[in-house]
C-alpha cells in the first residue's frame with residue numbers, strides 16, 4: 001500500500017472534520033469510506049485476507065495506518081482528556097481496530113457499552 | 123448470547139469430546155491421531171483478564187515454553203479491563219505508611235469468612251491472602267501505578283487495606299500486564315473463541331477454536347485445532363451476561379436486571395468444562411449490586427455517585443413518594459427492597475436517590491454523572507415530582523419527615539445509621555436506581571493448586587487448570603469488594619508453579 005498517498009488522504013479527511021472518512025456507496029450495494037476508495041479498485045482481497053469471503057483483520061489496517069498508539073488523535077478536540085480512543089485507559093494497545101471502526105457500516109465504539117461517547121463516525 | 127443449546131450443538135460436533143464425556147477414563151489415542159492440528163503450543167490460556175494475563179506472564183517466566191492467550195472479544199481484558207481498580211493488599215506500603223501495623227493476611231481471611239457465611243473455602247482464601255504481596259509486586263514490576271498515598275477501608279473489611287489504581291480502573295493493570303507479556307514473548311490473539319475441548323480420556327490435549335470470530339455471531343470465522351502440549355488454563359471469567367444460565371441457577375434474578383459485566387461474560391467455556399466432567403459448585407450464588415442506574419450501560423458512574431447518595435441523601439419510591447429502605451444496608455437487603463418497586467404491569471418503577479447539590483458541586487462523581495445525563499440537577503421538590511412523576515405532596519411530606527429524623531440522629535422508619543445524613547434543602551442531585559447483576563461466586567471446582575476437579579472421579583482432569591472468576595466455591599455466599607483482583611493476580615502465580623511442579627512429576 002502506498003503510505004505517502006495514504007498520509008495525504010488522511011490529513012485531508014481529518015481537516016474536513018470526519019475522523020474515519022465519510023461512508024459512501026463504493027461497489028454495487030457495498031458501502032465504504034472515501035479515504036479508502038483507491039483500495040476498492042484492487043477488489044476486496046487486500047483487506048479480507050486474500051479473499052472477499054474471509055473476515056478482514058487488523059493487519060490490513062495496521063499495514064497502512066500504523067499501530068493504535070501511533071495514530072494521532074487531535075487531543076484539542078477531545079471532550080475530556082481521558083477519552084482518547086487511541087490511548088484508552090482500559091485497553092491501550094490491547095484493542096483491535098475493529099472494536100471501534102467498521103469499514104462498510106457505522107459502528108458504535110466499544111466504550112459506548114458503558115459510557116456516553118463523543119465520536120460520531122466510526 | 124451463548125445458551126445451553128449452542129454449547130450442546132458444539133460439543134456434539136466434536137465426537138471425540140463427547141465420547142470422553144460419556145466414558146470416563148477411556149483413552150482415545152487412536153481417535154486423537156485423526157485430529158488435524160493447525161498448530162501446537164506448550165500452554166494455552168483461555169481469556170485475557172487479570173487471571174489470564176497473570177497466568178500467561180508467570181508461566182512464561184517459569185520457562186514453560188510457548189504461551190498462547192486466546193481471547194474471543196476484540197479487546198484484551200474482559201471484566202478486568204473495565205473494573206474499578208480496587209485491590210485489597212494486607213501490609214501494602216501505603217497502609218504501613220499510614221501507621222496501620224496490625225493487618226495481616228489472616229485478618230483479611232477473617233473478614234472473608236464473615237461474608238462467605240460458612241460457604242467459603244478457607245484454605246483457598248488463606249493461600250490467596252498469603253500471596254497478596256507477590257500480586258502487588260507483580261503490578262509494580264510491570265509498571266502499574268496506584269493512587270499515591272491512597273489506602274482505604276471498603277465495605278466488609280475491618281481494616282483500611284484497599285489501594286486503587288491511578289485512574290480508578292482495572293485497565294491500569296491489564297494494559298501493563300499485557301504489554302509486559304508482549305515484551306516477554308507471550309502470544310495473544312483476539313477474536314479467538316474457544317468452542318470445544320479435545321480430550322484424551324481424563325486429560326485435555328487441545329482446544330477447538332473459532333478464529334476471526336466476531337462476537338456474538340457463532341457463524342463468523344472458521345474452526346481450527348490448537349494442541350496444548352503442557353497445559354490449558356481456563357481464565358474465561360464469570361457468566362453474569364448469560365441470561366438463560368443465570369435464570370436457570372437463580373430464578374430470583376429478575377430479567378429486568380441489567381448487568382455490570384463486559385459483554386463476553388457468557389460462560390460457555392465453563393459449561394464445556396462441565397460437559398467433560400468438571401464439577402460445578404455454588405452456581406446459584408450470584409452477587410447483585412444495588413447501586414446500578416438504568417440510565418447508563420454496564421457499571422457506569424452510579425456506584426460512585428451513590429456513595430454520596432446512600433450516606434448523605436435519601437431514596438424515594440416514585441410510586442408513593444415515600445422512603446422504602448435503610449439506604450445503608452448491605453447489597454442483598456437493598457436489592458430486594460428496590461426490586462419491590464413495580465408498576466401494575468410488573469415493569470420496574472425505578473426509585474430515585476436525591477442529595478444536596480451545593481456541597482458536592484465540584485465533586486467528580488457529580489460532575490461526571492450530570493455531564494453524562496445519568497443524574498440531574500433539580501432545584502426544588504416540585505421539579506423532582508414533575509420530572510419523575512411522583513405525587514408532589516407525598517414527596518414533600520417524606521422529605522420534611524426525613525429532615526426531622528436527620529436532626530434527631532435517629533431513623534424510626536428503617537433504623538438507618540444517621541451519622542452522615544444531611545438535612546435535604548436543595549438544589550438536589552437526583553438519579554434513578556435498579557440493581558445490576560455483578561459477580562459469580564460459583565463456577566468450576568478446583569484444588570488448592572488450581573487443578574480442575576472431575577466430579578465423577580473427584581480427581582483432577584490432567585493438564586486442565588482454572589483460575590479467577592471461572593472458579594467456584596472460594597468466596598462462599600458473598601465476595602468482598604477488592605478481593606477478586608487479588609485472587610486473579612495471585613492465582614496466576616500459583617497456577618504457574620503448579621504446572622511446573624506437575625511437569626516435573628510427569629518426567
Ligand SMILES: Cc1cc2nc3c(=O)[nH]c(=O)nc-3n(C[C@H](O)[C@H](O)[C@H](O)COP(=O)(O)OP(=O)(O)OC[C@H]3O[C@@H](n4cnc5c(N)ncnc54)[C@H](O)[C@@H]3O)c2cc1C
Nearest residue numbers: 169171173200201202206208316359386590591604606607
Ligand atoms: C464493572 C466491574 C467493576 C469491578 N470492580 C472491581 C474492583 O474494583 N476490585 C475487584 O477486586 N473486583 C472488581 N470487580 C470484579 C472483577 O473485576 C472480576 O471478578 C475479575 O475481573 C474477573 O477476572 P477474570 O480474569 O477471572 O475474568 P475476566 O476479566 O472477565 O476475563 C475473562 C476473559 O475471557 C474471555 N472469554 C470468555 N469466554 C471465552 C471463550 N469462549 N473464548 C475465548 N475467550 C473467552 C472473556 O471475553 C474475557 O475477556 C469488578 C467487576 C466489574 C464487572
